[in-house]
Amino acid sequence: xxxxxxxxxxxxxxxxxxxxxxxxxxxxxxxxxxxxxxxxxxxxxxxxxxxxxxxxxxxxxxxxxxxxxxxxxxxxxxxxxxxxxxxxxxxxxxxxxxxxxxxxxxxxxxxxxxxxxxxxxxxxxxxxxxxxxxxxxxxxxxxxxxxxxxxxxxxxxxxxxxxxxxxxxxxxxxxxxxxxxxxxxxxxxxxxxxxxxxxxxxx
Numbered sequence: 309x310x311x312x313x314x315x316x317x318x319x320x321x322x323x324x325x326x327x328x329x330x331x332x333x334x335x336x337x338x339x340x341x342x343x344x345x346x347x348x349x350x351x352x353x354x355x356x357x358x359x360x361x362x363x364x365x366x367x368x369x370x371x372x373x374x375x376x377x378x379x380x381x382x383x384x385x386x387x388x389x390x391x392x393x394x395x396x397x398x399x400x401x402x403x404x405x406x407x408x409x410x411x412x413x414x415x416x417x418x419x420x421x422x423x424x425x426x427x428x429x430x431x432x433x434x435x436x437x438x439x440x441x442x443x444x445x446x447x448x449x450x451x452x453x454x455x456x457x458x459x460x461x462x463x464x465x466x467x468x469x470x471x472x473x474x475x476x477x478x479x480x481x482x483x484x485x486x487x488x489x490x491x492x493x494x495x496x497x498x499x500x501x502x503x504x505x506x507x508x509x510x511x
Contacts, residue, residue: 357380357383358380361380362384362390362393364377364380365377365380365381365396366392368380369396369399374400374401377396378397384397385397391425391430394421394422394424394430395425395432397418398418398422398425398436399418399422399436401415402415402419402436402446416447422436422437422446426460429464430466431461431464431466431472432472435461435472437457438454438457438458438461439454441457442483452487452491452495454487454495455486455491455494456498456499456502458475458479458483458495459496460499461475462474
């Protein structure tokens with residue numbers, strides 16, 4: 309739990325403007341329906357958030373109970389400052405996509421949330437995008453883009469603050485096998501051009 313609070317505290321410091329998010333009824337045993345094609349059915353729902361909603365949602369995700377976590381995460385992610393919720397929502401959707409016959413819709417939506425969190429500077433999401441782009445999971449397969457996110461993650465000061473390790477040797481080997489010397493140059497160029505998306509003072 310301390311890890312979650314630490315990430316949330318650093319992430320909150322990066323973003324400034326509040327946005328309203330839905331509140332209402334929370335069902336701890338509720339299930340977010342998924343249709344036969346793997347598309348998430350997520351009409352706007354009124355959700356009463358439990359105590360420590362961030363921690364509860366992450367706990368549910370880590371326990372493999374993403375269906376129960378989704379209503380909480382969707383409410384939290386509606387607040388544009390909550391990058392942790394965006395990351396957890398993206399991960400949950402990717403996890404759920406593996407449990408249905410056609411999970412393309414879930415993978416696409418999961419990747420959208422991961423990209424939002426990654427572009428705000430969250431290292432967890434940036435690391436997840438390396439595999440996503442190598443595998444073409446929710447995004448077009450793009451080894452150069454995977455290399456870009458690996459470089460951004462490697463240089464992310466927040467990961468050092470949080471004690472997050474560098475990319476695993478297995479993942480690095482996959483990157484090195486997928487990119488040529490010229491591809492790495494392009495990945496570096498993309499990484500150097502990348503800037504985190506901050507909230508404007510007017511938002």
